[in-house]
Amino acid sequence: MYRHLERRLAERVRDFVRRSYSLDLPKIVIEQPPKVELGEYALPLAFELAKNLRKAPRNIAQEIVAGLGPIEGFEKLEAAGAGYVNARVNRAELAAAVASDVKPRYEIPAGKILVEHSSINPNKAAHIGHLRNAILGDTFVRLLRFVGREVDVQNYIDNTGVQVADVVVGFLHLEKKSKSDIEQLARQPRFDYYCWDLYARASQWYEQDKQNLSARQQVLHAIEEGKNQTAAIADVISVSVLRRHLETMDRLDIKYDFLPRESEILHLHFWDAAFTKLKDAGVLYFESEGKNKGCWVMRRAGKKAETTEAAENTEEVAEEDQKVIVRSNGTVGYAGKDIAYHLWKFGLLGRDFGYRKFYKYPNGHDCWISTTVGALDHPHFGDVAEIYNVIDTRQSEEQNTVIEALRALGYGQQADHYTHFSYEMVALTPACASELGYDLSEEDKARSYIEVSGRKGFGVKADDLIDTLISSAAKEVDSRHAELGVEERRKIATQIAIGALRYFMLKFTKSSVIAFDFKEALSFEGETGPYAQYAVVRATNIFRKGGIDPDEFMRTMERELAVEDWKKYLAGDEANEIWELWLAAAKTSYVIDQCIATTEPAYLAKHAFQLAQLFNYFYHRHPILAEANQSRKKFLLATTAVVRRELMRALAVMGIVVPPVM
RNA sequence: GGGCCCGUAGCUCAAGCGGAUAGAGCAUCGGAUUUCUAAUCCGAGGGUUGCAGGUUCAAGUCCUGCCGGGCCUACCA
Numbered sequence: 001m002y003r004h005l006e007r008r009l010a011e012r013v014r015d016f017v018r019r020s021y022s023l024d025l026p027k028i029v030i031e032q033p034p035k036v037e038l039g040e041y042a043l044p045l046a047f048e049l050a051k052n053l054r055k056a057p058r059n060i061a062q063e064i065v066a067g068l069g070p071i072e073g074f075e076k077l078e079a080a081g082a083g084y085v086n087a088r089v090n091r092a093e094l095a096a097a098v099a100s101d102v103k104p105r106y107e108i109p110a111g112k113i114l115v116e117h118s119s120i121n122p123n124k125a126a127h128i129g130h131l132r133n134a135i136l137g138d139t140f141v142r143l144l145r146f147v148g149r150e151v152d153v154q155n156y157i158d159n160t161g162v163q164v165a166d167v168v169v170g171f172l173h174l175e176k177k178s179k180s181d182i183e184q185l186a187r188q189p190r191f192d193y194y195c196w197d198l199y200a201r202a203s204q205w206y207e208q209d210k211q212n213l214s215a216r217q218q219v220l221h222a223i224e225e226g227k228n229q230t231a232a233i234a235d236v237i238s239v240s241v242l243r244r245h246l247e248t249m250d251r252l253d254i255k256y257d258f259l260p261r262e263s264e265i266l267h268l269h270f271w272d273a274a275f276t277k278l279k280d281a282g283v284l285y286f287e288s289e290g291k292n293k294g295c296w297v298m299r300r301a302g303k304k305a306e307t308t309e310a311a312e313n314t315e316e317v318a319e320e321d322q323k324v325i326v327r328s329n330g331t332v333g334y335a336g337k338d339i340a341y342h343l344w345k346f347g348l349l350g351r352d353f354g355y356r357k358f359y360k361y362p363n364g365h366d367c368w369i370s371t372t373v374g375a376l377d378h379p380h381f382g383d384v385a386e387i388y389n390v391i392d393t394r395q396s397e398e399q400n401t402v403i404e405a406l407r408a409l410g411y412g413q414q415a416d417h418y419t420h421f422s423y424e425m426v427a428l429t430p431a432c433a434s435e436l437g438y439d440l441s442e443e444d445k446a447r448s449y450i451e452v453s454g455r456k457g458f459g460v461k462a463d464d465l466i467d468t469l470i471s472s473a474a475k476e477v478d479s480r481h482a483e484l485g486v487e488e489r490r491k492i493a494t495q496i497a498i499g500a501l502r503y504f505m506l507k508f509t510k511s512s513v514i515a516f517d518f519k520e521a522l523s524f525e526g527e528t529g530p531y532a533q534y535a536v537v538r539a540t541n542i543f544r545k546g547g548i549d550p551d552e553f554m555r556t557m558e559r560e561l562a563v564e565d566w567k568k569y570l571a572g573d574e575a576n577e578i579w580e581l582w583l584a585a586a587k588t589s590y591v592i593d594q595c596i597a598t599t600e601p602a603y604l605a606k607h608a609f610q611l612a613q614l615f616n617y618f619y620h621r622h623p624i625l626a627e628a629n630q631s632r633k634k635f636l637l638a639t640t641a642v643v644r645r646e647l648m649r650a651l652a653v654m655g656i657v658v659p660p661v662m
Numbered sequence: 663g664g665g666c667c668c669g670u671a672g673c674u675c676a677a678g679c680g681g682a683u684a685g686a687g688c689a690u691c692g693g694a695u696u697u698c699u700a701a702u703c704c705g706a707g708g709g710u711u712g713c714a715g716g717u718u719c720a721a722g723u724c725c726u727g728c729c730g731g732g733c734c735u736a737c738c739a
Contacts, residue, residue, distance in 0.1 A: 027679070034682055044681050047719060057719075081682050082719085121739085161739045262739090295737060300665095320664080320735085327737040334739045394733055396666065424667080425733085448731080476701070496701090507687095508675070511667065513732075520674070520688075524701050527675090527687045534701055542698045594678065606676070609686085620695085620703045640698095662701065 001097050002583075003590040004104040005073050006030055009041055009087055012071050013064070017045070020067060023052060036580050037573060039078070039086035046083040057083025091579055092566035098586045099642055100558055108148040111385025114345055115141050117421075118249065118256070119156040119391070121163040122238035124199045124454055125192035126248050126462040128516055129392075129426045135505040135655070136423055137390035138254040139601045142653045146592055152381055156341075157261040157369075159238035163454075165219040167195050168234050170202035173215050179233050186240035192248075193461065195241055200457030226267060235263075246359050246367065248462050252498055253655055256367050258381045264353050264370040265341055271332050273351050274340035283408040284325055291319050294328030298408075301400035323401055335398060339405045346406075346414045347383030355381070386417040388599070393422045393511075421599050423510035427451050428460070429517045436460070449515040460516065469497035472522050473530075481661060492659040496530050499656040503529030506605040506654055527609050529656055532647060535612035536658040538619055539644035542637070546625050554641050560634050569635045577621075578639060581614045585646040592653065601654070608650040615643045 010028040017023050025045065033042040046060040053060060061079035068077060075088045117137020120130045137153075144151050158164075171177045175198070177185070185191060206212050222230035242259070249255075265271070275296075278284040284296045300323045325336045343349040354374030359367040368378060391399060399420040407415040427449035434440055438458060444450055452459030474493035481489060504521050508514050524530040543550040570579055584607075591607040594600075624640065627633035648658060 029679065029681085031678075031681070038682085042682080044720090047681075050719070084682070158739065163739075292737070297737095300735090324737050329737075331737085333737075337739095392733095393667070397734060398739095427732095451732095480699080480701085512675070513668080515674080517674085523688080525688085526701095528701085530701060531687095538698070538702085545698055598678080602676090603678085606686090613686090616702060617704095619698075623697055625698050662699085 001094060001102065001104060002586045003593065005089055005094070006041060006590075008073065009043075009071065012068060013043060013045065013085075016064060016068050017049070020063075021049065021053060023049070033080075033084070033086055036576050036583065038080055039088040040583060041087040041089075042080075043085040043087070044083070046079075046085060050083070061085045091570040091575075091582070092563060094586060095566055095570055095582050096558070096563070098582065099554070099638055101554075101645075103589070106148070109385075112150045112152060112383075113144055114152050114154060114382070114384040114387045115144070115390065115421075116154045116156055116387070117141075117390035118245070118254075119158070120245050121161065121454075122157055122159055122241040122245065123163040123167045124196040124241065125190070126245050127452055127454070127459040128462065128465060129452055129459070130245075131252075131462050131465070131501070132423065132426045132505045132514065133390055133392065134249050134254050135252065135502050136421070136510070136601060138252070139502075139506060139604075139654050140388060140390065140421065140596075140599065142655060143592055143596050143601065143604070146653050147589075147596065152384065153255065153257045154381070155256045155259050157238070157242060157259050159234070159242075160223050160262045160266060162216065162220060163199070164234050164238050165216055165223060166202045167199050167237055168219045168223070168230060169215045170198040170205075171233065171237075172219070172230075173212075174198070174201055174205060179229060179236070182233055183236055186236055190244070190463070192241045192244040193463075195237065196454075196457060196461065199454060203455045224266060226263070243359065248466075250361060251463075251466055252502065255361055255365055257379070258355075259358060259367065259369040260341065260353060260381075261370045262337065264372060265337050267372050268351060268353065270340040270344060270349060270351055271336055273349050274336070274343055275326070275332075277343070277409060278325075278339070278405065281409050283405055287322065292322055292324055292328075295324045296326035297322040297324050298401070298405065299323070301397060301404040335401050338398070338402050342387075342402050342406065342418070343409075344382050345384060345387050346411065348411060348414070352382070355379075386419070388419045388421045390421040390423070392425055394425070396420060396422055419599060421510075424513045425451065426514045426516050429515045432460075432517050433458075435518065449513060465521070466497065466501065468518075469501055469522060470494050473497045473500070473524065476524065477662075484661075492661065495657055495659045496524065496533065496662065499529030499533050499651070499658075500524055501529070502655050503532070503605060503608075506601050507609075509602045510600060529651075529654075530662070532608045532612040532651060533656065533658045534662050535615045535619075536644055536647050536651070537660075537662045539615065539640045539647075540658075540660070542624055542640055546637075548637070550641050550644060553637060554645065557634070557638050557641065561631070561638060565631050565635060569632065578618065581611075581618050581639060581643060584611050584614055585642050588646045588650055591650075604650055604654060608647060608654065611643060611647050611650065615640075615647070618643075 010030055013028050014025060017025055029044055031042050033039050046057040046064065049060050050057045058079065061083045064085050065077045065079050073090055073093060075090045077085055077087050080086045115137060118130065118134045120126050141151050141153055171182055185194060188194065206216070219230055222228050223234045225231065284298050287293055287295050287297050299317050300321045323335065324333060326332050340349060344351065353370040354372050355368050355378035356371050356374045357366050358369035361367065389399065403415050403418050406418065429449060430440060430445050430447060433450050470493050473496040474489065477489045477493045507527060540550065543553065569575060587607065591603055595604050618639065622636055624633065624636045627636055651658060
């Protein structure tokens with residue numbers, strides 16, 4: 001509704017400027033006045049027009065206000081400040097619309113969306129960096145589904161790479177374990193923790209003696225080949241660790257639909273199909289000289305062909321601008337496989353995975369995995385209209401290479417709908433690192449943050465963090481609600497812990513490195529998930545104490561409150577404080593649109609916090625159940641009900657549920 | 663060398679496309695409720711937005727040059 005009004009205002013102003021001044025403004029800037037007293041929308045367009053019209057901005061603003069006439073949904077416009085045009089909405093009308101939850105018609109673009117996130121190497125436990133990825137990705141999925149889009153969630157599994165190979169090396173060369181030993185270990189509860197340590201040990205072992213690296217080469221080769229004992233061991237490891245990842249993420253209510261694996265990309269020869277296309281289109285070419293002699297290369301993303309050079313030179317790409325796709329020994333690198341995979345995503349490869357069910361979530365949802373020969377009856381994956389890849393910013397260049405390859409193949413449309421959802425890493429503060437018992441160099445101590453490293457076994461494991469959060473929340477719950485049963489208290493503590501964690505990962509903008517610190521992450525006060533959850537609990541308590549069902553109240557509210565009541569309680573400056581709360585509540589779907597358009601979930605976190613903050617202030621100032629005036633009491637209850645609904649909505653999109661009590 | 667990102671209060675972060683007095687949280691100090699639970703609320707102090715120019719009616723935001731930090735730049739994945 002809020003967005004609807006904004007659009008209407010912009011159109012009317014644009015019309016007016018065209019008619020009165022014969023000027024076509026490409027965009028009408030609309031923002032919010034610094035205070036609600038000044039209205040809901042502010043237009044600084046008079047400043048821009050001043051040059052063309054050779055008039056003072058203030059005068060232009062007054063002309064616009066005088067000439068525009070009434071606009072549906074608005075009470076009035078006024079010139080303010082040095083030349084702003086401020087618009088005041090009809091408060092009662094907007095409030096009534098928000099209360100009855102009317103949603104203006106919304107055009108949902110056609111086509112399915114594929115979101116890929118998590119993509120953790122299946123060779124060790126997930127850590128806090130993976131949590132940021134998964135929480136950002138899952139929240140973005142929820143955002144898209146909220147606005148009615150159909151979304152498939154994929155988690156790409158690199159089960160044939162160096163990282164898995166290193167753990168295989170650890171088992172075979174350091175621990176001298178047999179396949180059945182490993183199978184037995186893999187059935188232990190936290191096998192991923194075992195691998196975490198072993199992976200670090202294997203990495204150390206390579207550093208002790210570079211000769212040891214030959215073991216990795218052998219294992220890697222055997223895995224790629226397939227159908228041998230080593231490959232079978234790698235499969236046991238990667239499948240078991242993958243299961244653990246799914247369990248860890250499900251603790252946060254993060255679920256996947258399909259797990260495409262690199263092994264199938266290899267064995268189903270996705271690359272061969274892509275290679276043919278790339279060669280035929282001239283995107284890849286054979287280098288016969290220099291450093292990259294014998295390789296198939298493509299132009300590095302972002303490097304334009306020198307069109308000013310003579311025509312014969314356009315095919316010449318400087319060595320440093322070449323990206324090797326196929327090595328001189330004939331093997332294909334990661335980028336090549338990724339190009340093939342992305343052709344599949346858009347339904348352009350002409351090949352498909354085999355599929356089988358892999359994991360059934362407690363709620364009944366099936367997660368599928370790729371196989372060479374699969375079930376005949378399976379959902380249709382891939383062949384989508386838009387894709388989002390939640391991958392950290394360090395892989396920007398790699399992502400751009402894939403996009404450029406698509407574009408060069410003539411798939412411009414698809415390249416335009418390929419979004420690298422890029423975000424910064426989670427690192428540790430030096431204080432946090434030493435807290436965890438890591439020895440730091442003087443140089444490291446001086447840094448503002450230290451990167452986590454799976455190779456060094458250096459980081460905070462996801463399950464550990466979740467466990468710590470739950471026990472920390474449990475302490476609080478136990479001290480407040482001794483009357484509740486153990487199970488119930490545990491459940492509440494878990495909801496609070498998840499709320500805290502998910503909010504923590506979402507409150508930072510994507511481009512900010514999170515310097516992880518336990519004190520901050522374990523906080524349940526201030527700008528945190530529990531703060532917002534608590535606001536909802538308070539709102540719920542009012543209804544419970546009052547013996548009113550909030551949802552039932554929402555439905556009957558319109559009949560109960562007359563139009564005059566809305567006007568009476570929202571009009572004038574003395575109502576500004578409550579109106580601010582209504583206005584914030586009206587913005588949820590507007591904010592959600594912004595989050596999608598900018599691929600930035602942090603705005604929603606900020607919105608939820610602001611709504612909670614305004615509500616807490618309201619809660620403090622108005623004893624609602626004690627209100628003697630019955631119609632005013634209903635109005636205050638309506639305010640509470642609407643804020644409660646919008647806050648729960650925003651939190652749900654962030655994957656945060658609200659406990660019954662706190 | 664080239665590319666991308668960052669630098670805002672003691673700390674951690676915000677600040678739609680350039681707009682009105684740069685905002686939150688934490689920490690510190692001081693206060694509040696016999697009430698719908700204080701995981702709350704109110705108040706105070708705290709800023710030359712890294713530096714220097716430029717564009718503009720208007721710059722934390724755009725441009726140029728410095729300073730400082732991070733990441734990418736493999737025939738790794």
